[in-house]
Amino acid sequence: MxxxxxxxxxxxxxxxxxxxxxxxxxxxxxxxxxxxxxxxxxxxxxxxxxxxxxxxxxxxxxxxxxxxxxxxxxxxxxxxxxxxxYFPGSVTVKEYVSARLLGMTEGTCEKLHLLVEIIGRNIARLHDNDMIHGDLTTSNLILTAPHDDLNVYFIDFGLGYVSHSPEDKSVDLYVLERAFLSTHPNTEKLFTHLLDCYFRACKKDVKEILSTFHEVRLRGRKRVMIG
Ligand SMILES: Nc1ncnc2c1ncn2[C@@H]1O[C@H](COP(=O)(O)OP(=O)(O)OP(=O)(O)O)[C@@H](O)[C@H]1O
Ligand SMILES: [Mg+2]
Known part of the structure; x- marks a missing residue:
């Protein structure tokens, strides 16, 4: 090269x-x-x-x-x-979700629900294999063409690493939560559904990830309050 x-x-x-x-x-x-x-x-x-x-x-x-x-x-x-x-004609999940929310055409809600379900399940499989993405955002997930088929691919693993720690997995989720909610306003319910699907699909350390996730969230909020 x-x-x-x-x-x-x-x-x-x-x-x-x-x-x-x-x-x-x-x-x-x-x-x-x-x-x-x-x-x-x-x-x-x-x-x-x-x-x-x-x-x-x-x-x-x-x-x-x-x-x-x-x-x-x-x-x-x-x-x-x-x-x-390279996936010709692919778009980022960020572009797809933004366009869908803006257009709100028929079937938008169902499509977005299905999309976050797939994302939640994919992250659960990533974590079950002890892989931490490190920079989960909707720009680092892409949909191959045709987009409505909802084939989600992970990209951009420069901050990724291998770990079985529930805390590392929950930080991964928290990074996505922050990115998702700030990129796509008023999508709290949609993101809750993503988390729900993640935890349902997760096969390893579900309880530990869930409890550390709440701690990580609290710590994050405190940091925001203190500034
Ligand atoms: N294999 C690929 N197939 C299709 N599109 C891709 C591929 N890799 C990257 N892209 C596109 O290029 C963008 C940037 O790629 P990537 O996230 O890997 O690099 P980056 O250096 O982190 O850039 P950024 O700072 O914009 O996130 C992605 O958001 C996506 O739109
Ligand atoms: Mg990127």
Missing amino acids: EDLSDFVLWKQGAEGKLYRGDFLGYPAVVKERFPKKYRHPTLDQHLTQERFKSEARMLTRCKNAGLKAPTVYYADYNTSRLCVQ
Whole structure:
């Protein structure tokens, strides 16, 4: 992956650049993390490497556990470039939910209910396999085309890690709760349904995750109150 000349720059985020192209004939995305000027160069290189490695490792682990995530085509340790499967015509769950809420066409409520059910169950499977996403937001979940089929894929595992700790799992859920409710206002009921489906589907440490989740929430609220 030294040569990206067949790829075109597609998106530029805070953390890195995404390129699109073909890998041996398959639609692909290359994710490249670039240095942050404000960080010490050695620390920066270390963090970039760690995120790159986490993402490659976690995506592969997802695939092995039968979870939906892009296939890793190539991981280049020298350049920290990760080449993964691209889903043409996909949208983020954020885009899908926002558009659905804005339009409120026939069947919207049912579709969104079904969508959060699937998301809740997928996260339960992720956690049952002791995988923590680390940055669960509705931008890091995508729906492949056709969107109404509700095929949800996990992406963006740079902060992911392996852990069986109920506390880590509940923080993962709490991050999603904060992201979900701030991105999509007035969706408390919908999110409660997501949690309900998560806990129903969870096979490991349900009680512990539930109780630590309430603690994490309380701690979060206190932090917000104190500022
Ligand atoms: N494999 C993929 N297939 C389709 N779209 C993708 C894929 N990977 C990333 N995207 C799109 O690119 C966006 C950014 O990707 P990703 O979240 O992996 O990078 P990021 O550096 O975290 O960017 P951001 O800071 O915007 O979250 C996603 O929200 C999604 O819209
Ligand atoms: Mg992202």
